[in-house]
Amino acid sequence: MKQRLIKILSFAVLLSSNLQAQTFNNLFRTKDRMDNLEDFDLKKFSYGFYLAANNFDYKMVLNPTFGMDGNQSLVESKSTYSFGAGLIGKMRLNEFLDLRIEPGLHFVQRDLTFNTFNHINDLFPGGIPLPDGTNSEVITELNDTYTKKVVKSTYIDIPVLLEVHGDRWYNSRPYAAAGINYLVNLQSNQTSGDDNLQNVFRTTTHNFGWSAEIGIQLYFSRFKLTPAIRGTFFTNNELVSDNATTPPYWTPAISTMQSRAFMLVLKFE
Structure with a gap:
């Protein structure tokens, strides 16, 4: 009985050791490991789509007369989270470079708060002069219609990107x-x-910018998944000035206004 128990325990120890060795080899071995989609990156052209979680904001330079009260900024921009989606077209240039075009659609909302009214009314106590020589009526009873502007944007984004990648490390x-x-x-x-x-808050229709992105491409048996972080920065002034007959509470307080966005992108190819 004692000898049989020793044999059983010895067999269990050997079996456990063998299973542990196989598990270790499957997880950490580097020799003869199977790579997924080995020929995928050798294609001249490839296609896919992406989903994006966005955070858009305005970078503003305020007018020192109408938009600043000493060192205090009188216009505030609040970013909100939004989403986007698009398509991917990629052309292989060489072993380390790809050219990508990724047209997409982004739905964006930003909230602007104008705390300019009391300051500007103090600057023009007798009324605000207009181009035709008359004075405007000064707004004294403030409500959210005047002070808070909800700026909604729908961007068709067409980025052209040059991608540089390192050597593939397995998958x-x-x-x-x-x-x-x-x-x-x-x-x-x-x-x-x-x-x-x-x-009605007005901005420019046609805009230009630049983008930078980093990520890691993960190869599965049927597709390639790429999580990435992207920053997009507009280069033109998006602000469209108010009409000449409108008091300078709003757009005259802003010298330049440019969008900047940070995106978490998931790509499927």
């Missing part, structure tokens, strides 16, 4: 990319005759 590959963007704002209101006096 992963790091990369970095940078390039230029052309963006069309479908909700810009640029051609509207109304302005902030009628609660």
Whole structure:
């Protein structure tokens, strides 16, 4: 009985050791490991789509007369989270470089708060002079219609990116990319005759910018997944000035206004 128990325990120890060795080899071995989609990156062209979680904000330079009260900024921008989606087209240039175009659609909302009214009324106690020589009526009873502007934007984003990547390490590959963007704002209101006096905030329709991105490409048996972080920065001034007959509570307080965005992107190819 004692000898049989010793044999059983010895067999259990050997079996456990064998299973542990096999598990270790499967997880950490480097010899003869199978790579997924080995020929995927050798294709001249490849396609896919992406989903993005966005955070858009405005970078503003304020007018020192209307937008600043000493060192205090009188216009505030609050970013909000949004989403986007798009397509991927990639062309292989060589072993380390790819050219990508990724047209997408981004739905964006930003909140602007104008604390300029009391300051500007103090600057023009007798009324605000207008181009035709008359004075405007000074707004004294403030409400959210005047002080808070909800700026909604829908951007068609067309970035062209040059991607440089390292060597593939089994089923992963790091990369970095940078390039230029052309963006069309479908909700810009640029051609509207109304302005902030009628609660219409106007921005430019056609915009330009640049993007930078880093990520890691993960290869699965049927597709490639790429989580990435991207920053997009507009280069043109998006602000469209209010009409000449509108008091200088709103756009005259801002000298330049440019969008900047940070995105968490998931790509599927």
